[in-house]
Amino acid sequence: MDLHVISIFPGMFSAITEHGVIGRAMQQNVLQLTLHNPRDYADDKHSKVDGRPFGGGPGMLMLPEPMTKVINAARSQAKTGAKVVYLSPQGKRFDHAAAKSFAKQESLILLAGRYEGIDERVLEHHVDEEWSIGDYVLSGGELPAMVMIDAIARLLPDSLGNSESAEQDSFVDGILDCPHYARPEEYDGQSVPDVLLSGDHQAIAKWREQQALGRTWERRPELLEKIELTDQQQSLLDDYLKDRNLDVSDLNDS
Numbered sequence: 185m186d187l188h189v190i191s192i193f194p195g196m197f198s199a200i201t202e203h204g205v206i207g208r209a210m211q212q213n214v215l216q217l218t219l220h221n222p223r224d225y226a227d228d229k230h231s232k233v234d235g236r237p238f239g240g241g242p243g244m245l246m247l248p249e250p251m252t253k254v255i256n257a258a259r260s261q262a263k264t265g266a267k268v269v270y271l272s273p274q275g276k277r278f279d280h281a282a283a284k285s286f287a288k289q290e291s292l293i294l295l296a297g298r299y300e301g302i303d304e305r306v307l308e309h310h311v312d313e314e315w316s317i318g319d320y321v322l323s324g325g326e327l328p329a330m331v332m333i334d335a336i337a338r339l340l341p342d343s344l345g346n347s348e349s350a351e352q353d354s355f356v357d358g359i360l361d362c363p364h365y366a367r368p369e370e371y372d373g374q375s376v377p378d379v380l381l382s383g384d385h386q387a388i389a390k391w392r393e394q395q396a397l398g399r400t401w402e403r404r405p406e407l408l409e410k411i412e413l414t415d416q417q418q419s420l421l422d423d424y425l426k427d428r429n430l431d432v433s434d435l436n437d438s
């Protein structure tokens with residue numbers, strides 16, 4: 185995947201390019217990341233990219249001219265048809281489905297704002313989509329861009345090593361992941377569930393699916409409304425709730 189990021193703080197991206205899954209995906213050429221700094225497209229000698237907003241008020245805005253130029257430069261280097269995505273608290277909420285759909289694109293340009301944001305005319309004419317990582321305001325689009333890149337990179341074919349997999353992760357099948365345990369078998373007076381030590385792969389898979397369904401019911405019940413459970417899944421969930429004396433009224437109370 186050919187990724188381009190527009191940011192006045194390109195150095196921040198070393199947090200993801202030099203470590204972990206993304207660092208490895210870049211080394212293996214599964215992902216290429218090109219950084220573009222709007223300051224390189226500013227006309228004045230101080231490389232100024234911000235200015236006061238018309239109408240007054242606090243804060244500064246990213247100016248239209250350097251932003252348009254840097255977007256055009258990124259478009260000319262990206263593969264044809266690359267979307268320009270502005271990270272914005274006013275955008276659509278980013279989630280697993282969005283990450284999956286972005287992971288299918290060949291090329292993508294992420295635009296990180298700073299200050300009070302970017303002159304609206306740039307957004308209207310040069311931005312294809314706006315995406316938010318949640319209902320709170322950060323001081324820049326760099327962290328949201330990195331969040332999106334990480335979530336997308338995990339879903340690229342060949343980006344995760346053999347020992348890792350995104351298939352069992354939360355949200356992939358519309359439900360949360362099951363609990364996991366590693367050595368030792370006894371820790372702090374608590375033991376690993378017997379079934380995980382049984383060597384019975386079918387029983388383990390069934391237990392994991394039941395746990396995943398059960399904790400989704402307990403923690404994020406609205407997710408279950410969006411998927412259709414098979415008869416087997418419904419009976420696993422019913423047994424989970426029966427074992428814990430839980431029913432729908434417990435859900436309504438919480």
Ligand SMILES: C[S@@+](CC[C@H](N)C(=O)[O-])C[C@H]1O[C@@H](n2cnc3c(N)ncnc32)[C@H](O)[C@@H]1O
Binds near residue numbers: 270274321
């Ligand atoms: C201080 S914010 C500007 C907020 C803007 N004045 C507003 O209230 O909508 C500066 C930049 O941070 C980024 N940003 C802040 N919160 C974000 C969020 N929840 N999701 C995505 N990007 C965000 C955007 O790129 C934005 O241009």
